[in-house]
Amino acid sequence: MLELMKKAFQPIVAEPYTNRNSTVGIVKKHLERKEYIHIIYLDLIQFEQVEQSYGEQYAYEFLNSFTGIINREIKKLLPDTSKLISTHNLWGDDFILLIATKNRIPEEELCKVRTSLDANITQVFSSNLPSYFKDYKGIHVGYTTISPPAKHVEKQFYKALKEAYKIAKRECYNPPQKIMEEFHHILKNKTLESVFQPILSLDSGENYGWEALTRGPQSSFFHSPNDLFPFAERVNSLFALETASRELSIQKIGWMKPNQKLFINVDPSVIKDSQFHQGVTRTMLKKYNLSPQQIVFELTERTAIQNFKTFRKTIEHYRSQGYLIAVDDAGAGYSSLQTIAEIKPDFIKLDMSIIRGIDKDPVKKALLETFVTFSQKINCQLIAEGIETDRELAVVTKLGVHLGQGYYIGKPTFPKELPSKLCIQAIQGLAKRPKVAQWYDRGMVARDLVSYVPAIQEGSIIEEVAELFENQSELQGIVVLDKDSKPSGFLLRQNLYKTLIARYGVALYYRKPIEEIMDTRPLSVQAETPIELVANLAMKRDAQRLYDFIIVMDRDNYLGIITVQNLLESLTQLKIEQARYANPLTGLAGNIIIEKEIEQCIILKQNHRVILYIDVDFFKAYNDTYGFEQGDRFLLLISRILKHVMKGEDNIFIGHVGGDDFVIICPFHKAEKYSKRIIRIYQRLLRYYYNLQEWECQAIIATDRLGRSCVYPLSSLSIAGVLLNRRFADVISVGERAAFLKKEVKKICGNAYLIEGQNISY
Numbered sequence: 001m002l003e004l005m006k007k008a009f010q011p012i013v014a015e016p017y018t019n020r021n022s023t024v025g026i027v028k029k030h031l032e033r034k035e036y037i038h039i040i041y042l043d044l045i046q047f048e049q050v051e052q053s054y055g056e057q058y059a060y061e062f063l064n065s066f067t068g069i070i071n072r073e074i075k076k077l078l079p080d081t082s083k084l085i086s087t088h089n090l091w092g093d094d095f096i097l098l099i100a101t102k103n104r105i106p107e108e109e110l111c112k113v114r115t116s117l118d119a120n121i122t123q124v125f126s127s128n129l130p131s132y133f134k135d136y137k138g139i140h141v142g143y144t145t146i147s148p149p150a151k152h153v154e155k156q157f158y159k160a161l162k163e164a165y166k167i168a169k170r171e172c173y174n175p176p177q178k179i180m181e182e183f184h185h186i187l188k189n190k191t192l193e194s195v196f197q198p199i200l201s202l203d204s205g206e207n208y209g210w211e212a213l214t215r216g217p218q219s220s221f222f223h224s225p226n227d228l229f230p231f232a233e234r235v236n237s238l239f240a241l242e243t244a245s246r247e248l249s250i251q252k253i254g255w256m257k258p259n260q261k262l263f264i265n266v267d268p269s270v271i272k273d274s275q276f277h278q279g280v281t282r283t284m285l286k287k288y289n290l291s292p293q294q295i296v297f298e299l300t301e302r303t304a305i306q307n308f309k310t311f312r313k314t315i316e317h318y319r320s321q322g323y324l325i326a327v328d329d330a331g332a333g334y335s336s337l338q339t340i341a342e343i344k345p346d347f348i349k350l351d352m353s354i355i356r357g358i359d360k361d362p363v364k365k366a367l368l369e370t371f372v373t374f375s376q377k378i379n380c381q382l383i384a385e386g387i388e389t390d391r392e393l394a395v396v397t398k399l400g401v402h403l404g405q406g407y408y409i410g411k412p413t414f415p416k417e418l419p420s421k422l423c424i425q426a427i428q429g430l431a432k433r434p435k436v437a438q439w440y441d442r443g444m445v446a447r448d449l450v451s452y453v454p455a456i457q458e459g460s461i462i463e464e465v466a467e468l469f470e471n472q473s474e475l476q477g478i479v480v481l482d483k484d485s486k487p488s489g490f491l492l493r494q495n496l497y498k499t500l501i502a503r504y505g506v507a508l509y510y511r512k513p514i515e516e517i518m519d520t521r522p523l524s525v526q527a528e529t530p531i532e533l534v535a536n537l538a539m540k541r542d543a544q545r546l547y548d549f550i551i552v553m554d555r556d557n558y559l560g561i562i563t564v565q566n567l568l569e570s571l572t573q574l575k576i577e578q579a580r581y582a583n584p585l586t587g588l589a590g591n592i593i594i595e596k597e598i599e600q601c602i603i604l605k606q607n608h609r610v611i612l613y614i615d616v617d618f619f620k621a622y623n624d625t626y627g628f629e630q631g632d633r634f635l636l637l638i639s640r641i642l643k644h645v646m647k648g649e650d651n652i653f654i655g656h657v658g659g660d661d662f663v664i665i666c667p668f669h670k671a672e673k674y675s676k677r678i679i680r681i682y683q684r685l686l687r688y689y690y691n692l693q694e695w696e697c698q699a700i701i702a703t704d705r706l707g708r709s710c711v712y713p714l715s716s717l718s719i720a721g722v723l724l725n726r727r728f729a730d731v732i733s734v735g736e737r738a739a740f741l742k743k744e745v746k747k748i749c750g751n752a753y754l755i756e757g758q759n760i761s762y
């Protein structure tokens with residue numbers, strides 16, 4: 001893990017504090033320039049435990065990595081006019097940062113830098129250190145300022161260093177009085193601000209709820225939550241702040257539908273507080289006509305949970321009242337697998353670091369797929385945080401994430417707002433084909449792979465298109481629509497830049513319409529086109545067009561595009577899933593897939609469909625006489641017949657239940673035709689699977705289940721067709737109806753079929 005840290009944060013080795021004259025000389029030089037020197041003192045709390053546990057060499061490398069982290073984090077927080085002039089490792093785990101500025105940084109700003117630096121470094125460490133650093137206690141931070149002119153510089157420096165040291169080591173946090181007064185004023189007068197960010201159902205496109213976020217007053221030192229909450233924790237006022245925040249959120253959210261949720265951030269140290277148990281939240285909810293069932297406590301975990309046994313009892317207390325529980329930032333910080341395993345949350349919020357750029361990162365996709373499977377097994381809903389692009393939205397939706405949140409869906413606002421219409425339309429487009437079938441579907445279609453890219457009208461100027469690419473770095477191409485809003489072409493980023501960087505390219509084309517350089521021969525397919533056919537069409541293109549977009553249409557409406565990479569990945573995954581759930585002998589869909597397919601027919605009320613159950617009569621006698629190997633050949637014959645009859649047919653499903661039982665799901669008006677063809681081909685080929693004597697006798701001698709010799713007819717087919725015009729409740733009720741029909745058709749000697757609503761034929 002340390003090697004991983006070193007790659008993520010290339011160490012910047014601090015200068016050892018061995019030459020005090022050199023350091024004093026640096027300070028003197030800047031003071032003589034009439035610059036202010038600000039000293040920030042850092043101390044890793046109880047770091048000696050790390051050295052004792054993991055060794056001196058490990059601790060040394062750890063400190064080098066820590067130096068790189070503090071150098072990067074401090075630069076993010078300092079004013080642009082300031083300069084980090086040096087970083088020193090005083091002794092062991094103590095560091096000083098020397099910062100020079102033309103103007104003095106106010107004490108309030110230094111306090112803010114201190115608070116933010118503490119929070120940021122803690123966040124970086126908690127996100128990147130392995131689990132055995134769970135005893136990491138954070139850092140002490142102190143600060144002070146040396147003002148020009150340079151008088152007795154050595155005395156000035158050591159006096160300032162001592163002051164920063166005292167502030168850092170002080171157990172009780174004593175911020176500037178002005179800041180403390182401002183904080184108490186905010187709490188007393190409840191001048192906090194609440195904003196609400198929408199959370200969207202990625203299954204239906206409906207608004208699932210909102211997350212309440214708290215800010216300090218607009219012009220306040222505490223406007224940012226990154227300053228507000230760490231400060232409250234330092235001055236032991238976190239409970240008071242979260243109580244005020246929670247009440248404000250409940251008050252400001254306004255009316256919600258009964259099934260919508262309000263996600264409220266709660267620190268574990270607060271939720272287990274005895275005052276929190278006293279029904280304060282329930283009283284607030286009652287006051288504003290909300291119920292506990294609408295509230296989700298989102299564990300922010302700014303601090304680690306120390307005692308899971310006690311904390312779990314606390315969580316169960318709230319669950320019993322109807323509240324739901326979410327774990328925030330899964331995949332980062334303290335939100336470890338242990339937390340999820342112990343708490344068993346109703347929601348897992350995936351950290352935005354997993355979602356950011358997931359459309360380009362196969363490792364993140366694989367990680368998300370694992371989370372999706374995991375959530376299904378523990379009956380928990382996943383929320384993808386930090387969705388900022390249409391591609392990220394498409395990926396998390398297709399991988400099966402339940403809920404989404406991020407700036408692309410909607411920014412935090414007050415009053416609360418609904419997700420963007422563009423986002424809802426994209427989700428509804430992806431959701432038109434039920435997800436429950438996608439993972440095993442034998443006929444995945446183009447709609448399942450659609451990614452949305454912006455479309456522009458013919459006549460748009462190339463300059464506008466170039467600006468669009470410049471502003472959206474992840475955008476690789478655009479689609480061009482004609483006056484009837486039908487695709488007339490597309491333009492890839494690389495082709496645009498190739499044109500513009502050519503000699504006189506900008507001069508010749510920059511003010512020309514897009515038609516001058518767009519590709520006017522796009523491959524366009526309908527949304528319900530099977531992806532196998534889409535792949536064949538894509539691979540038949542010229543070599544230079546092989547990896548161009550494939551445009552997807554929903555009748556006459558532009559739906560989106562498919563990239564060749566996504567197409568090939570999906571085909572590969574489809575084949576893997578089909579093999580995983582197929583019958584090992586015939587390669588046909590197995591029981592799990594069959595059940596899911598029937599469930600789909602019931603859910604979608606496909607009343608025009610028929611389920612044909614095909615049973616081989618007297619197969620046991622054949623298998624006992626000719627042996628298992630020949631019996632398997634016989635079953636393969638049946639599967640080949642079914643495939644042959646259904647070849648080229650649309651909207652067909654073939655499955656192998658197991659043994660001598662097979663299933664076909666097909667349209668009602670074709671069921672009889674298929675049954676006749678299956679029986680006719682079976683009758684023609686059957687003679688090649690019996691020896692001459694038994695074929696001429698049309699009988700076979702075999703032992704029954706009691707060991708007695710019996711004469712059996714040759715194997716025949718019984719086909720029972722269940723018409724789905726009934727209101728079947730589930731797969732079991734369909735199976736019961738099929739068993740009844742099979743019993744009826746088996747009363748007929750020889751090959752026969754019985755389809756509900758039609759006559760018996762044989």
